[in-house]
Amino acid sequence: MSEPIENLTxxxxxxxxxxxxxxxxxxxxxxxxxxxxxxxxxxxxTDPSTRRDIPKFCVFLGxxxxxxxxxxxTFLYWIRKKSD
Numbered sequence: 001m002s003e004p005i006e007n008l009t010x011x012x013x014x015x016x017x018x019x020x021x022x023x024x025x026x027x028x029x030x031x032x033x034x035x036x037x038x039x040x041x042x043x044x045x046t047d048p049s050t051r052r053d054i055p056k057f058c059v060f061l062g063x064x065x066x067x068x069x070x071x072x073x074t075f076l077y078w079i080r081k082k083s084d
Contacts, residue, residue, distance in 0.1 A: 005067050011039040021049040035081045043077040
């Protein structure tokens with residue numbers, strides 16, 4: 001990652017707190033679709049399966065997982081939508 005997380009400017013945020021697989025990834029798919037190419041999305045989740053599912057989502061669809069962070073049962077992800 002080229003810059004610290006606190007310096008990242010997000011274009012949108014997805015709050016998936018309290019939701020369980022597959023809901024966070026389904027919501028992520030829709031939210032990313034609405035972002036402009038190169039847009040940065042911050043995801044907040046509490047489902048531990050997102051630690052596996054969100055990186056796979058990014059690899060499969062070609063988006064960049066800029067950063068991820070876990071603290072006390074909350075998982076944060078910063079995803080940059082691929083350029084078209």
